[in-house]
Amino acid sequence: MFTIKKVDAALGATVENLDLTAPLQETDIAELKWALAEYQVLFFRDQDISYRNHQEFGIAFGSLQRHPSYPAIDEFPEIMILENDRENPSKIDEWHTDMSFKAMPPLGSILIGRVVPDNRGDTMFSNLAAAYEDLPGSLKRSLEGMTATHSFAYGFKESIAEPGGRERLKDAINNNPDVVHPVIRTHPVTGRKLIFLNRLFTRKIDGLSERKSNDLLNSLCDHMVQDKYVYRFNWRKNSIAFWDNRSVLHVPVNDYWPALRRMERVTINDTLAPA
Numbered sequence: 355m356f357t358i359k360k361v362d363a364a365l366g367a368t369v370e371n372l373d374l375t376a377p378l379q380e381t382d383i384a385e386l387k388w389a390l391a392e393y394q395v396l397f398f399r400d401q402d403i404s405y406r407n408h409q410e411f412g413i414a415f416g417s418l419q420r421h422p423s424y425p426a427i428d429e430f431p432e433i434m435i436l437e438n439d440r441e442n443p444s445k446i447d448e449w450h451t452d453m454s455f456k457a458m459p460p461l462g463s464i465l466i467g468r469v470v471p472d473n474r475g476d477t478m479f480s481n482l483a484a485a486y487e488d489l490p491g492s493l494k495r496s497l498e499g500m501t502a503t504h505s506f507a508y509g510f511k512e513s514i515a516e517p518g519g520r521e522r523l524k525d526a527i528n529n530n531p532d533v534v535h536p537v538i539r540t541h542p543v544t545g546r547k548l549i550f551l552n553r554l555f556t557r558k559i560d561g562l563s564e565r566k567s568n569d570l571l572n573s574l575c576d577h578m579v580q581d582k583y584v585y586r587f588n589w590r591k592n593s594i595a596f597w598d599n600r601s602v603l604h605v606p607v608n609d610y611w612p613a614l615r616r617m618e619r620v621t622i623n624d625t626l627a628p629a
């Protein structure tokens with residue numbers, strides 16, 4: 355039987371003595387589903403898994419989706435490649451929820467480090483339920499019922515602005531019109547409320563002037579990523595991070611250029627829209 359150990363931080367747990375090259379039992383999947391909701395991000399070390407193992411691990415938690423703009427493994431189009439090097443530095447440097455520009459954003463993402471620069475390129479995660487709990491009562495009440503607009507075109511504005519970018523991303527832009535999500539959502543498993551905003555994809559808070567929307571968004575986004583809500587994960591080759599995309603923000607630390615960093619991700623569909 356594997357063990358789950360909470361890390362000494364606001365969120366996260368390590369899963370030990372579980373071999374992901376072997377099929378998971380139903381009871382294992384149920385335990386991991388519970389742990390994912392409870393600890394918000396699960397870490398695994400030394401998992402020398404195949405593409406098929408990665409795909410099957412994801413499918414144990416739901417159907418897999420494809421990303422509208424990232425490259426993927428030819429035979430496994432659900433396995434997205436995140437590869438950065440001297441010619442292609444990382445462009446993601448904002449805290450975010452994966453694909454919150456979708457009407458039904460992913461339940462979770464399972465990311466494996468394949469080529470990892472020594473002690474660089476960490477990923478940071480923040481606990482959005484703890485960030486919500488600490489808000490003053492008056493702010494909690496005023497945020498209740500508010501909505502925000504999330505946007506693919508806003509999140510990928512730098513890529514769109516590159517030469518040929520708008521043409522290259524035309525289908526992705528057309529297939530992903532802006533969506534509206536509640537500012538405060540309730541986690542469907544834990545019942546905890548949390549702040550569902552992120553600086554990468556949230557274009558605005560609805561019903562406010564541009565200035566008021568920017569001010570509120572900035573102050574909440576700053577609040578959510580204070581050290582007390584954050585855990586910083588140090589990658590090694592074949593480490594895996596499996597995060598609950600419903601309740602965490604994450605961001606890569608882009609301190610490794612021009613070294614090569616290659617990660618692969620499967621992204622699990624949710625069956626419930628944020629509410």
Ligand SMILES: [Fe+2]
Pocket residue numbers: 450451452604
């Ligand atoms: Fe991400």
